[in-house]
Amino acid sequence: MADSMDYPTTKLAYFDDMWQLQSRATFISMVADGERLAVIVDSTILYPQGGGQPADSGFIHDLDERLKFRVQDVRSRNGVVFHYGHFDSPLSDQSTFKKGQEVILSVDEHRRDLNSSLCRLHSAGHLLDICMRNIGLASFEAGKGHHFPDGAFVEYKGKLPANDLESKREALEKEAERLVAIGGKVSAAIVPYESAAALCGGELPEYIPKNTTPRIVMLGDNLGCPCGGTHVADISDIGIVKVSQIRVRRGLTKVSYTIGP
Numbered sequence: 001m002a003d004s005m006d007y008p009t010t011k012l013a014y015f016d017d018m019w020q021l022q023s024r025a026t027f028i029s030m031v032a033d034g035e036r037l038a039v040i041v042d043s044t045i046l047y048p049q050g051g052g053q054p055a056d057s058g059f060i061h062d063l064d065e066r067l068k069f070r071v072q073d074v075r076s077r078n079g080v081v082f083h084y085g086h087f088d089s090p091l092s093d094q095s096t097f098k099k100g101q102e103v104i105l106s107v108d109e110h111r112r113d114l115n116s117s118l119c120r121l122h123s124a125g126h127l128l129d130i131c132m133r134n135i136g137l138a139s140f141e142a143g144k145g146h147h148f149p150d151g152a153f154v155e156y157k158g159k160l161p162a163n164d165l166e167s168k169r170e171a172l173e174k175e176a177e178r179l180v181a182i183g184g185k186v187s188a189a190i191v192p193y194e195s196a197a198a199l200c201g202g203e204l205p206e207y208i209p210k211n212t213t214p215r216i217v218m219l220g221d222n223l224g225c226p227c228g229g230t231h232v233a234d235i236s237d238i239g240i241v242k243v244s245q246i247r248v249r250r251g252l253t254k255v256s257y258t259i260g261p
Helices: 117-134 162-182 193-199
Strands: 022-033 036-041 058-061 068-077 080-087 102-107 141-146 152-157 186-190 215-219 241-249 252-259
Touching: 022 080, 117 141, 117 152, 117 162, 117 215, 117 241, 117 252, 162 241, 193 215
Parallel strands: none
Antiparallel strands: 022 036, 022 102, 036 080, 058 068, 058 102, 068 080, 141 152, 152 252, 186 215, 241 252
């Protein structure tokens, strides 16, 4: 495994603009990580898998597009982002990016379009957090989220009585429908800890250190949530949210959901 400590921290350019699909960066290194090849640049708009959201895919190429690296997976270790993939054509000894060279990064629009399932699923998970508060379950603290197409869910600390599961499922679905119909701009900002806590209702999860500047995502005028991922531009872009099931196990309430076309 490549040692991330050998490289500078990667700037996460999607923090500044979640909907940017192309950017320029400076090539730093090509890394052989086991059997995989990875490109490291100084700044990226490609999202590395994490926080329950899948990684982006796309391309890294030189300015005249003669050399194109197909990014199939993106991961982050110790602040360094590794873009895993392969070159589209066989390389000669001279055919590779040069250190300090300017390159262009492009996000695969079919995978992370504003209306694609990935962004919509992620934003829908945050919307359910708001719905939980709005239907009287504000004491249920959001925990693990899985915003993948193969079975999206959000877990909450707290137990619902068995005879309330169906009524709360219906209430969540109806509240999600109401909020989507109203709509509201989705925004993100990196702010001091105290300001972040205020945006999130007065406190932040314990895993966020108090001397940091968290990134807070806001869905309309609702309370925010710490998040490093990408989202839709407006709540209305989420579309239909179906709460397929609520299960309770080991003190956790698991809300499974899907999104419609």
